[in-house]
Amino acid sequence: MGLFNKITHAEKHDGILTRIGDRLAATRRGLGQRLASLIQGHSSVDAGLAEDIEASLLSADVGVEATRDIIAQITAAHARTHAALYAELRAAMLAIVAPCAQPLVIPHDVRPYVILVVGVNGAGKTTTIGKLAHRLQSEGRSLMLAAGDTFRAAAIEQLQTWGERNGVPVIAQAGGADAAAVAHDAMQAAAARAVDVLIIDTAGRLHTQTGLMDELRKIKRVIGRFDAHAPHEVLLVLDAGIGQNALAQLAHFHDAVGVTGLCLTKLDGTAKGGILFAMAKKTAIPIRFIGVGEDIGDLRVFEAGQFVDAILPQAE
Ligand SMILES: Nc1nc2c(ncn2[C@@H]2O[C@H](COP(=O)(O)OP(=O)(O)O)[C@@H](O)[C@H]2O)c(=O)[nH]1
Ligand SMILES: [Mg+2]
Structure with a gap:
């Protein structure tokens, strides 16, 4: 029985790995396979190889600082075999993202646990x-959702559709309503129905950014009147494909509402997955989840080793 459990667990893990590898295929091709073929036939790093690796890392949005770290580590390692060099490369990449692999832990004694979801339009x-x-x-x-993106009626309907799919109640008002009022209603309803987790959607229009940030601050204040510790998580959703812009968005939202965790979406549609290394190096902010597709099951807890293995082909 014990052995059987172990085998099925391992198989399950392999399955997830393969699928994540498939989903991250663009970044794997653009970054992982390029790195692998660059160091093919090398057992140590010379100046020419360092330059080529640097160019590959930078073009996949790994960023200057993380790139410098990776090059420094694989150069200092003085590997003598190709396998050792490849292992150093994996270790160097892992060391950068590992500190950010901090999953969202929702305690059982906080009710409702409030997650405020922020980010620009279209981020996911x-x-x-x-x-x-x-x-x-x-x-x-048990869950409740709040339609805090009151800017467009379609945004409210979109959340309601997700609510129906999940069989989860959605607190909403008509389009154009005050988002903070929706948050207020939702806090009240969540307490009345004793739901475990309340997730609040928000607007992300960019052209009135000051207005948006003021609105988010107001939502946060209203929530805080019900529970001084709420929102317990301010989850910033970022489209991984926007590259270095993601860092600027994080800075803006962090200044306004204090981001506590990230979800990087659309990693299935971009070769620029290297942005996670840049973010990790620059901010060390917890990366809670990655989005690898549009389906309901396409949200994964961010696991550093799994991510690096999905990007970097296994050494032959
Ligand atoms: N391929 C892919 N598409 C995604 C992912 N996350 C969101 N999307 C798509 O991105 C678009 C915008 O998503 P939406 O949730 O409406 O963004 P919002 O404006 O931030 O609420 C939709 O078409 C989603 O299906 C993801 O991880 N992968
Ligand atoms: Mg939306």
């Missing part, structure tokens, strides 16, 4: 909420 907030609701529900939590 509403989709991430739908996936996250599904994930938390399958872990046995």
